[in-house]
Amino acid sequence: MDVEDKYFKNISSRERAIFEGAITMGALFHQFIGTPVNSESAEMLEKSIKRAMELQPCIEKVEVKIDRKMLEEAKSEFDYVSLNGDMIDVRVVSTYNNKKAVLRMEYIKELKYPLMYVEYIDE
Amino acid sequence: MDVEDKYFKNISSRERAIFEGAITMGALFHQFIGTPVNSESAEMLEKSIKRAMELQPCIEKVEVKIDRKMLEEAKSEFDYVSLNGDMIDVRVVSTYNNKKAVLRMEYIKELKYPLMYVEYIDE
Amino acid sequence: MDVEDKYFKNISSRERAIFEGAITMGALFHQFIGTPVNSESAEMLEKSIKRAMELQPCIEKVEVKIDRKMLEEAKSEFDYVSLNGDMIDVRVVSTYNNKKAVLRMEYIKELKYPLMYVEYIDE
Amino acid sequence: MDVEDKYFKNISSRERAIFEGAITMGALFHQFIGTPVNSESAEMLEKSIKRAMELQPCIEKVEVKIDRKMLEEAKSEFDYVSLNGDMIDVRVVSTYNNKKAVLRMEYIKELKYPLMYVEYIDE
Numbered sequence: 001m002d003v004e005d006k007y008f009k010n011i012s013s014r015e016r017a018i019f020e021g022a023i024t025m026g027a028l029f030h031q032f033i034g035t036p037v038n039s040e041s042a043e044m045l046e047k048s049i050k051r052a053m054e055l056q057p058c059i060e061k062v063e064v065k066i067d068r069k070m071l072e073e074a075k076s077e078f079d080y081v082s083l084n085g086d087m088i089d090v091r092v093v094s095t096y097n098n099k100k101a102v103l104r105m106e107y108i109k110e111l112k113y114p115l116m117y118v119e120y121i122d123e
Numbered sequence: 124m125d126v127e128d129k130y131f132k133n134i135s136s137r138e139r140a141i142f143e144g145a146i147t148m149g150a151l152f153h154q155f156i157g158t159p160v161n162s163e164s165a166e167m168l169e170k171s172i173k174r175a176m177e178l179q180p181c182i183e184k185v186e187v188k189i190d191r192k193m194l195e196e197a198k199s200e201f202d203y204v205s206l207n208g209d210m211i212d213v214r215v216v217s218t219y220n221n222k223k224a225v226l227r228m229e230y231i232k233e234l235k236y237p238l239m240y241v242e243y244i245d246e
Numbered sequence: 247m248d249v250e251d252k253y254f255k256n257i258s259s260r261e262r263a264i265f266e267g268a269i270t271m272g273a274l275f276h277q278f279i280g281t282p283v284n285s286e287s288a289e290m291l292e293k294s295i296k297r298a299m300e301l302q303p304c305i306e307k308v309e310v311k312i313d314r315k316m317l318e319e320a321k322s323e324f325d326y327v328s329l330n331g332d333m334i335d336v337r338v339v340s341t342y343n344n345k346k347a348v349l350r351m352e353y354i355k356e357l358k359y360p361l362m363y364v365e366y367i368d369e
Numbered sequence: 370m371d372v373e374d375k376y377f378k379n380i381s382s383r384e385r386a387i388f389e390g391a392i393t394m395g396a397l398f399h400q401f402i403g404t405p406v407n408s409e410s411a412e413m414l415e416k417s418i419k420r421a422m423e424l425q426p427c428i429e430k431v432e433v434k435i436d437r438k439m440l441e442e443a444k445s446e447f448d449y450v451s452l453n454g455d456m457i458d459v460r461v462v463s464t465y466n467n468k469k470a471v472l473r474m475e476y477i478k479e480l481k482y483p484l485m486y487v488e489y490i491d492e
Binding site for chain 4: 356366
């Protein structure tokens with residue numbers, strides 16, 4: 001089966017890059033929110049999220065930063081915390097047919113919301 | 124803050140509808156895969172997934188069908204199963220500024236993959 | 247295969263009730279944390295979590311309360327929030343061979359932690 | 370606050386070890402099921418799950434093995450798969466007051482179920 005031909009002819013390359021990047025962004029958030037983490041394990045978790053999400057279709061690169069200062073502040077009596085949407089900053093780079101999209105998730109305090117948006121997109 | 128103006132001016136209404144729908148699709152899969160379910164609880168789970176995911180920005184409608192026959196076949200000794208990607212069929216309708224996108228997730232046996240694609244998109 | 251005989255002869259009925267209840271408690275938290283929710287959808291989500299988790303072995307009853315006041319306070323610009331460990335209060339009743347355990351999860355502010363403990367156990 | 374005194378006086382050290390180990394087992398399964406993985410990323414994911422779950426109270430050691438052969442067999446057109454309950458084998462070692470419990474999760478084909486049980490417990 002030609003997957004591209006059968007399922008993706010109705011959208012442009014630019015739209016496809018946005019589509020695949022956005023799936024990965026939503027997936028990343030809802031897969032890993034809740035994971036136990038602290039300052040010592042944060043780097044390992046960042047790398048592991050990156051590796052997992054870079055497997056998805058059209059994903060070229062994923063960068064994940066977990067806010068170490070927030071980890072320290074949120075830390076419970078038991079020296080760790082459940083990963084939360086206000087602690088992570090993510091960039092997902094997706095490409096389809098030379099069209100590249102850079103998607104971003106960052107927590108916006110004013111909105112009380114981990115906003116996902118398109119940071120850069122090829123013309 | 125004008126969120127639309129600050130974060131979303133670089134993409135078209137059509138792209139925005141795709142973007143928000145795709146986030147919700149990825150989110151839905153990775154939030155609910157693994158949930159204990161059987162034939163008796165499937166309808167409740169479908170409704171609950173629908174209600175949760177319809178809260179996300181620009182999402183007009185979510186339809187979730189859990190395959191009852193597969194639930195029966197996959198059922199363990201303990202009379203339930205963990206929700207799996209090959210058991211669900213999802214439609215997400217997202218709209219931005221009169222541009223509507225219908226996104227679909229269905230398990231494609233030939234690909235051994237729960238494929239997400241754009242089923243319909245306004246011109 | 248006699249599952250009980252093969253895998254569970256080394257622990258008492260009381261220990262088994264604790265074991266199964268604790269699995270369900272950990273499962274519930276990590277399955278549903280992150281789910282989009284607001285005041286309108288909270289009741290549906292509570293019921294759906296209850297139904298899903300009551301499917302697990304030896305689980306007699308699950309009660310889930312999502313704190314409506316916290317939902318309102320945490321609500322983002324987009325009128326919903328991701329379900330968080332400090333918003334839920336859970337009771338899991340598990341029984342094995344007439345031995346009943348009631349497990350509880352509640353957020354303890356002093357510990358900054360959603361503590362799980364055994365609230366009641368048959369002698 | 371003396372957490373031990375306030376919340377855990379009603380169970381024995383042996384029961385406590387079982388309790389904490391079982392929470393971690395349920396948590397591990399429902400946190401990580403669904404994660405994208407293939408043969409190349411499996412080792413990183415195993416380590417990351419181990420690090421995350423070893424943070425939980427009373428957990429001494431976590432061992433996770435993802436079945437490489439099953440990863441290959443289940444692999445989709447897109448060269449990865451969502452982590453599934455039949456692909457992982459887990460040991461959780463928990464200790465409280467010199468009482469050690471070894472909990473195990475393994476997929477039992479005959480039951481079509483990833484069974485969790487107590488593999489070893491101190492007298």
